[in-house]
Amino acid sequence: MTDCFLTAENPEDAAHAWAVVLPVPFDRCAAKAPGARLAPAAVIAASQQVETHDLEAGCDPTVRGLFTAPPPELDYVTEDAALEPIGGAVEAHVGAGRFALLLGGESAVLAGSARGLARLGGCGVVRLEGVLGCEDVRHGLRAVPRTATRRAAELLPVRSSGWRLAAEGARAFAGAKDLAGPDARRLAARPGATLATADEVVAGLPQDVWLAIDLGVLDPSVLPMPGNLEPGGLAYADLTALLAAVFASRRVLGAELTGLCVPAGDVLPAFVAARLGLRVLALAHRQRYPAGADG
Amino acid sequence: MARAREKIESPAPGAGARLPPRACGIVASPYEATASFVAGCAFGPEAIAAELEAAARTALRPGFAQVDGWTWVEAHHRSVVVPDVMRRDVGKWTRELLGAGRLPILVGGEHTVTAGALAAFDDASSLTVVQFDAHADLRQAYEGTPWNHACAMRRALDRGHPLLQVGIRSAVREEIDEVYGRGADGSRGLLVRRGPPPARLLTRSGLREGGLDDALRGVGERIYVTIDLDVLDPGCAPGVGTPEPDGLSFWELLDALERVLAGRTLAGADVVELCPARDDGRTARLAARLAAWLGTAASAVER
Numbered sequence: 019m020t021d022c023f024l025t026a027e028n029p030e031d032a033a034h035a036w037a038v039v040l041p042v043p044f045d046r047c048a049a050k051a052p053g054a055r056l057a058p059a060a061v062i063a064a065s066q067q068v069e070t071h072d073l074e075a076g077c078d079p080t081v082r083g084l085f086t087a088p089p090p091e092l093d094y095v096t097e098d099a100a101l102e103p104i105g106g107a108v109e110a111h112v113g114a115g116r117f118a119l120l121l122g123g124e125s126a127v128l129a130g131s132a133r134g135l136a137r138l139g140g141c142g143v144v145r146l147e148g149v150l151g152c153e154d155v156r157h158g159l160r161a162v163p164r165t166a167t168r169r170a171a172e173l174l175p176v177r178s179s180g181w182r183l184a185a186e187g188a189r190a191f192a193g194a195k196d197l198a199g200p201d202a203r204r205l206a207a208r209p210g211a212t213l214a215t216a217d218e219v220v221a222g223l224p225q226d227v228w229l230a231i232d233l234g235v236l237d238p239s240v241l242p243m244p245g246n247l248e249p250g251g252l253a254y255a256d257l258t259a260l261l262a263a264v265f266a267s268r269r270v271l272g273a274e275l276t277g278l279c280v281p282a283g284d285v286l287p288a289f290v291a292a293r294l295g296l297r298v299l300a301l302a303h304r305q306r307y308p309a310g311a312d313g
Numbered sequence: 314m315a316r317a318r319e320k321i322e323s324p325a326p327g328a329g330a331r332l333p334p335r336a337c338g339i340v341a342s343p344y345e346a347t348a349s350f351v352a353g354c355a356f357g358p359e360a361i362a363a364e365l366e367a368a369a370r371t372a373l374r375p376g377f378a379q380v381d382g383w384t385w386v387e388a389h390h391r392s393v394v395v396p397d398v399m400r401r402d403v404g405k406w407t408r409e410l411l412g413a414g415r416l417p418i419l420v421g422g423e424h425t426v427t428a429g430a431l432a433a434f435d436d437a438s439s440l441t442v443v444q445f446d447a448h449a450d451l452r453q454a455y456e457g458t459p460w461n462h463a464c465a466m467r468r469a470l471d472r473g474h475p476l477l478q479v480g481i482r483s484a485v486r487e488e489i490d491e492v493y494g495r496g497a498d499g500s501r502g503l504l505v506r507r508g509p510p511p512a513r514l515l516t517r518s519g520l521r522e523g524g525l526d527d528a529l530r531g532v533g534e535r536i537y538v539t540i541d542l543d544v545l546d547p548g549c550a551p552g553v554g555t556p557e558p559d560g561l562s563f564w565e566l567l568d569a570l571e572r573v574l575a576g577r578t579l580a581g582a583d584v585v586e587l588c589p590a591r592d593d594g595r596t597a598r599l600a601a602r603l604a605a606w607l608g609t610a611a612s613a614v615e616r
Contacts, residue, residue: 070485
């Protein structure tokens with residue numbers, strides 16, 4: 019079994035790839051259920067079943083070289099030790115001009131990637147999440163899923179959309195920072211609904227952005243996994259339409275797919291995440307190589 | 314549906330003449346040799362048989378599930394994994410049903426079984442295959458065999474059948490290049506190959522954006538419908554071996570089927586890739602409803 023996302027083998031090294039995939043099995047204090055540490059390997063395994071020509075983006079993002087890096091060494095003794103390897107890897111790959119796709123790991127991964135992005139001079143963060151992650155501290159910890167968006171917002175401009183739950187403290191912080199974008203109800207396509215525009219999702223953000231997707235933004239019918247029980251999440255098509263709109267309006271430096279908890283015996287959640295990873299890479303590929311040629 | 318699980322012999326020669334002209338026969342093919350992700354579709358026909366009994370008792374709407382008197386034929390044993398044997402046996406029973414004046418509905422098994430049913434039709438160029446599927450299934454070969462379920466529609470093209478593909482959302486570049494021409498990418502929703510044989514591919518987005526009428530332009534009068542259950546969304550049909558997000562809803566599929574059949578003759582059909590190991594019962598019921606719909610309501614679609 020290969021350790022590569024979407025491909026059978028890596029190019030010689032990351033320098034020979036236009037994009038790098040970084041597995042981040044960060045699992046420290048998930049709000050829902052533990053198990054996010056198993057997600058990167060499960061997504062990579064499922065990706066071997068994904069057909070890689072993205073019909074809707076119109077390209078195969080593996081052709082120009084896709085490099086899957088080994089997971090960073092994570093040390094949970096201190097918050098810094100746990101987050102720094104994530105930030106360092108993002109800084110190295112994005113700084114070298116490569117598109118970076120992180121496969122989490124719990125959604126607190128954003129607290130790490132934001133560090134690396136801030137050191138590169140900063141960019142905006144398009145955050146999509148099921149729960150507005152703007153609490154300050156939870157269980158005495160500052161970098162957990164419920165606080166990750168706030169940690170990023172302390173370093174970078176952030177806009178969070180698609181959420182369908184928000185604690186009072188999180189709302190207050192989001193209001194003070196003006197970072198709350200349209201919620202799930204405004205983003206979900208349904209008869210008679212007034213859809214939020216993509217402009218609202220990226221409002222106030224600079225031209226360069228990082229795309230931070232907590233997979234809990236999807237509806238349980240799309241992504242059935244432990245802890246993702248709250249109704250009213252986005253349909254798959256809602257999310258992919260939103261991604262296309264973000265790529266159309268901003269230069270996306272990289273992305274992260276986090277918050278996946280892999281249930282025993284069900285291949286679907288990891289496969290959905292792998293498909294979404296393909297879509298993100300295909301949209302990024304089309305943005306970088308607009309002529310549409312794969313090779 | 315009198316006796317679903319046991320093998321029922323084909324009607325005696327001439328018996329078909331006394332049957333209603335659109336009476337239906339089901340050919341069960343529990344064939345599974347190349348499922349590449351989750352195994353178990355060999356048990357699909359058995360699950361559909363059980364649900365057809367229930368579907369026959371509860372009509373979804375008038376004319377939907379009048380399945381009394383249908384013939385159920387088990388084409389081969391579940392242990393058959395040799396494609397030549399499967400194609401021979403499925404082809405033989407499909408021909409028997411056609412000869413008896415019955416509409417053949419094949420239930421799988423993996424998508425490779427479609428090749429067996431199509432072998433029973435002599436004039437391929439006058440029978441358009443309409444495929445509902447998440448995957449293009451156009452590979453020349455996969456994992457060392459041309460009889461892989463990822464090659465099912467390529468084999469139909471090889472026989473000379475015109476092809477319409479609907480709801481496709483997964484493919485590899487080589488198969489699209491080889492069938493639709495280098496550089497065809499699907500981002501506009503519809504791919505067209507002039508042929509021969511001609512082919513069209515309507516993507517999932519293309520269908521959602523109302524592209525079916527365009528795609529149907531030029532499709533012939535006689536059609537064979539093949540439904541890979543993974544065309545449906547895993548939320549309503551989880552019991553498939555290769556689930557793909559962003560599929561059709563049940564009603565969306567029925568609406569599309571009605572539009573495909575309007576003004577055309579259904580010569581045969583199949584429902585394939587049910588994987589009971591991933592199912593909680595709802596996909597088997599849905600597959601049974603589709604089989605019943607194809608066998609009965611299809612003839613009632615306004616022509």
